[in-house]
Amino acid sequence: MAIERGSVIDGKYEILKQIGKGGMSAVYLAMDLRLNKQWAVKVIQKKGIGKNNEVVLNKVPDDTELMKRLDHPAIPRIVDIIDKEDDPQIYIVMDYVEGESLDKILDEYGAQPQDVVIDWAKQICDTLGYLHSQKPPIIYRDMKPANIMLKPEGNLKIIDFGISREYKEQNLADTTVLGTKGYAPPEQFGSRQTDARSDIYALGMTMHHLVTGVDPRKNDYVPIKQWNPSLMDGLEIIIDKCVQMAPEDRYQNCNELMYDLEHVELLGIEYKKQQKRKLMTFVISLALAVIMAFAGVLGMVVKHNNDTNTYDKYVTDSGYIDLAVDENSIAEACFKAIEIDGTRIEAYEKYIEKSTDAGKLLTYSFNETDKDNNTKSGTYDINRYTKYFSDNLEQLKQKPGFDKLAFDTGYAIFNLSKDNSELSSALSAQTYFKYVLEIGETSNYYNIANSFNNVCQFYNDYANAEKTGNESTKDDYEKLIESIAYCVDGDNLAKGFDFDRNESFVKLTLYNQFANLLNTNAQYFAGTGVDIEEVQNIYSTIYDNASSITVSAEVNKQLKNSIITNLNPTNGKYIRALERVYDNAANAAGRGQ
Known part of the structure; x- marks a missing residue:
């Protein structure tokens, strides 16, 4: 039975309007009379009529208990459950997700720009990684554009956890065949249990739909460049690997996938290089085989x-x-x-x-x-x-140049590690920055190592907050910003790196890494009151420095173009996102007064 506008649930939630309906439930927008905050209220009839006219008794859905223990910015929270014996309805109060689903965006605008899709894919990958890291892992099992909401500030929310399940190691197969054909992997409709790789398959099909506009429920899968030859080689490589039929041929976890999404510009270049190297290796190997026939002694020396x-x-x-x-x-x-x-x-x-x-x-x-x-x-x-x-x-500590080796090792792990998450890479890299700090300020690398150490400590303290229980503050974010500002300063950077080789690549990878880190945390800067100019000044420095670098290698061109696109003072994606989250924070503060 529909709930009238103005009705008050449990003396707390005033119904404003109905915003969704399906089966034996409906969703309403409600105002919390105590907190002056809007929530979504899902209303479920305890007794209803099934498809075959049988009486169906409903209870609090299984996914409700699952969602109550999750805490991630892209997952709606369950804040209250009202299930009284004398009430014929169950009320589940949750975050109200304002925005538009990606399937509606596809219907209205068609295929989305590849840089936008890559950004969305990173957000989804981060969310799936969080679910898969639970004990036991949670498998979402219904990734598709209709279940992804785009909020006004540009962030995504994953909705509809109705068929999510916990992964059970002892099970050989899922007990229920569920999912959306076209997006769901073959094992979800067979005799094999779904796992993290099943979600990765569905994310791959979702990316394919978003970047091509081709609905996988109606069309057979073909690589994205056959639909649009201008799309990036690297993105095609990523999607193709996600949607392999055999789970063992896909990305094995979200960390692997996230690394390639963050380095998508390099994948296509690296693939082409590999093909050239294979040919070169064959030619050189053939030549060496002839030489080695006359110089067998060389093999003994090598071994x-x-x-x-x-x-x-x-x-x-x-x-x-x-x-x-x-x-x-x-x-x-x-x-x-x-x-x-x-x-x-x-x-x-x-x-x-x-x-x-x-x-x-x-x-x-x-x-x-x-x-x-x-x-x-x-x-x-x-x-x-x-x-x-x-x-x-x-023994290594006693060698001249140990501080440089320690710093360079920390930097390489921090910025080049492929198999670990950013958090794991930062924690591993921090060990080497601390070796430099142990030497003290007599080291030429002390200040730059200290700044990198502060960034790694930020990951340690706050990116892993679910385990540590720490809450970030304005001071914490300002310390992070100050450290990044030091690292991207041209004079300071020169003290930290030996630029005899590969100067452009070292600088550009560093600029790109820090720009991404700042963009990821922009909403938290705004929420804790960090001055927007502090972030804008770093963006400006990175943009100016990157613009001044002359590049010829294709990999450097890709990195430079990515930075300039994101940080262009006029219309850069990160610039717009920063302004948007600060505007939203100001508006929210105004409503709270």
């Missing part, structure tokens, strides 16, 4: 693993590391040198230098069979690097 001369042949300017023809070989040479003598600093420096050149932390994987036909395989990556670093720490 020699005892004397200092072999170490030097790896790390000198004309050594194996600099002569390596691909990233896997570079990483292999670096790690073999470290294994020969982990107390010397040069091979560590080479690994970080080559990783910075490549724009990612290099990895070496091997699969070898010995003479007895025993197979040995493994991976050498940043985790192996940090173990060697830790095992030899006391």
Whole structure:
């Protein structure tokens, strides 16, 4: 039965109007008479008639209890449940999400700009990552444009948790076949249990719909560039990986997906480079095979693993590391040198230098069979690097240039790590910035390391607030802003980095990282009263610095264009978003007076 306008529920919530209806429930906009705040009230009939005219008894939905324990800005909160024995209806009071669903935006405007879709995908990926990190993980299972609300300030809210479920390790399959065909993965309609990779599939199909305007419920899947050749190679690579039929072929978690979304400009370039490198590697390998036939002794020298001369042949300017023809070989040479003598600093420096050149932390994987036909395989990556670093720490601290190595290692982990979330990367990087701080102000890297350490500490204290229970304050945000401002200052930056190599890439990746971090926290700056000019001044500095950099490499062009697009003083996306959240905060404060 419809509730009349002006009715008051439980003496607290005055009904303003009906805003939705479906099945045996309706949703109303209501005013909290105590807090002078608007909520959405979902009204469920306790007794109704089912599809076959049978009497159906309803209770508080399962997803209500699930949502009550969630705390994420993109997930509506359940704030009250009213279920009285003498009342024929159940009332669930929750956040009122003002805005428009993405399916309606698609209907009205068609395909959305790819930079907008990427920004939306990051927000959704962050939300799914939060759900999947719960104990046990929560699988959403109904990601589609209709369940995503775009708020006026540009942020997204995920709605309708009706078929979400907790992942149970012992279960081989879901007990209920639910979801929206076209968006949901094949395992959601089969005999296999859904997991985090199922949500990643649905997000991939949602991205495909948003960026092409092609409804997956009505059309077979084809890569996005077949619909629009002007779309980015990197975005096509991401979506194609999300929607692989076999879960093991998709991104395995949201951290992996988020990394590629944040580096989408580089993916297409890197893919093309890989194809060129494969061809080059084949040609060089063929030539080397001929040479090695006449120089078998060289193979023995490469595999020699005892004397200092072999170490030097790896790390000198004309050594194996600099002569390596691909990233896997570079990483292999670096790690073999470290294994020969982990107390010397040069091979560590080479690994970080080559990783910075490549724009990612290099990895070496091997699969070898010995003479007895025993197979040995493994991976050498940043985790192996940090173990060697830790095992030899006391000896490394005694070497000249340790402070530079520690800072460069921290920076590489902070900005180039692919497998970890930003939080995990920051916490890992902080260890190395602290090594510089232990040396004290005698180090040329002290001030820049201190600023990076403050940024990492911000992640530690507040980005992980669900675990620590900390609440951010105006002082905390101003300290973060002050630290970022120091890092992006041209003179200070020069003290922190050796610009003999790859100056443009180092600067641009740093500018891009910090611009994204500030944009992510803009609503919190506004909410705690941070002066908007403090953020605007950093945006202006980053914009001016990036604009002044002359670039020729395609990867640098992509980074520079991204920064200028986001921070253009006239119409930059981040500039508009910053002004919008501050306006909204001012309006909210005015209504509260």
